[in-house]
Amino acid sequence: MRAKTVDRIATAVIVCVAGFIILLLAALLGYLLVRGLGHISFDFLTSAPQALKAGGGIGPQLFNSVFLLVLTMIITVPLGIGAGIYMSEYAKDNKLTAFIRLIVEVLSSFPSIVIGLFGLLVIVNTFGFGYSLLSGALALTIFNLPMMVRLTEQSLRSVPKEQKEAGLALGLSRWKTITSVMIPVALPSIVTGSILAAGRVFGEAAALLFTAGMSSPRLDFSNWNPLSPTSPLNPMRPAETLAVHIWKINSEGLAPDAPEIAAGASAVLVIMVLLFNLGARWLGRVVYRKLTASK
């Protein structure tokens, strides 16, 4: 009887906690969407912002966010997966690798504003990359890389040992076993994790304030020459992202409809991150099916 009572109380507490979290999330999402959705229109998503007049959009910022994300992932994914494979399959278990692991852990919980400052001092000033998309992408790489490394390492470690042995027992080289036997098993979680990391990158502002900059030069969306300063594809131009834009108009926006723009932009940001998450699950499943011929 007593055990039953305890069980009932524990269950009630857990249900309450879970309910509270769901309520909190729903309230937050609801608030953002209710305030922001009304302001979102095709024009809002595509037109350039206005400094002093009402009716500005977030077109360039949205493009910058997506472009910066792509740049970051191009740098992060190969580095992160490579390092993850090394840590899980090649590195010996000794003090050095334990130390590297510790550093990776510390880096993954590093305050992003500090990474932003580091980016300013090293990438922007010392390397002379200036306020640019490239500087931003490199700063976000520092922000993102530890997570990618850990993710890949853990995904590979969770592949059953027998899979690896089966590959080796067929006379496959270690590299072939990793790439053709283990990675396909680990890929869904690597893909899912990468896209979740991408969501984090998409919403990041602090690391970008001093690296990608807070201004967006006049962009000519008909100019696709990456070397031209007005081309949206030029990686050496400063680029204000959506998250940075929200911060900026909230703190120093002069347009009369600044609060509405901030609300709309926030809603767009949340929706994008939501789409990333849903996309991650979907893509992870599709990739797994494709590679493994399973239903």
Place this chain on the structure above:
Amino acid sequence: MSAQSLTTKDLSVFYGEKQAVKKVSMDFPEREVVALIGPSGCGKSTFLRSLNRMNDLISGARIEGEIWIGDQNICDPGTDVVSLRQKIGMVWQKPNPFHKSIYENIAFGPRYHGIRNRKQLDEIVETSLRKTALWDEVKDRLNQSGLALSGGQQQRLCIARSLAVQPNILLMDEPASALDPVSTAKIEELIAELKKDYTIVIVTHNMQQAARVSDRTAFFFLGDLVEYDDTQKMFTNPSKKSTDDYISGRFG
């Protein structure tokens, strides 16, 4: 695909300081089935896994002694372990098909070893699956995942997979202990069939199974090879008392 004999000479395996296998010398004649029996932790699985140098993967594991396959001592530091493993197939306790289609599970190995011709691969897949009596059960769904098969079918798929790269020797680590009696019987039939072409070493906890499938039986205890003889003799008239005790279930 010719069976090859296997010989160990004073083979010891260490995990760090602990010696798991103690100076074991054994002959595995070609086209015979040798069963390794003994209580858990007696070193029989470790011994088996050292025969294709799979223990190399475990950090701290170390081998001393010699393992001869034909005229090659595979414990020589210069041995190409990767190509060695192609000649020695291995089957595990838990079926571990690749997360790939049935066809790919089989074709993957031969393709890696240089066979690109689709027709030739088709043939290898069919032959391997026929050898493991799986062909009729799966021929219409070769593109389905190997994981969709039942446990017993998965295990036969794994055996077929290892046959596809044309080994001389097959190592089996309790290949039927995770299977139901019907599947177990099928695996045992298969072993009897396969010994015409391969030298087979099988670890088993099942005494009846050892008696049924093997020509010779080796009894391991605490890392030592206690007794190694014809299966018939081992089960009717063992020369060591501890063998008799184990086989008749008085310990272990």
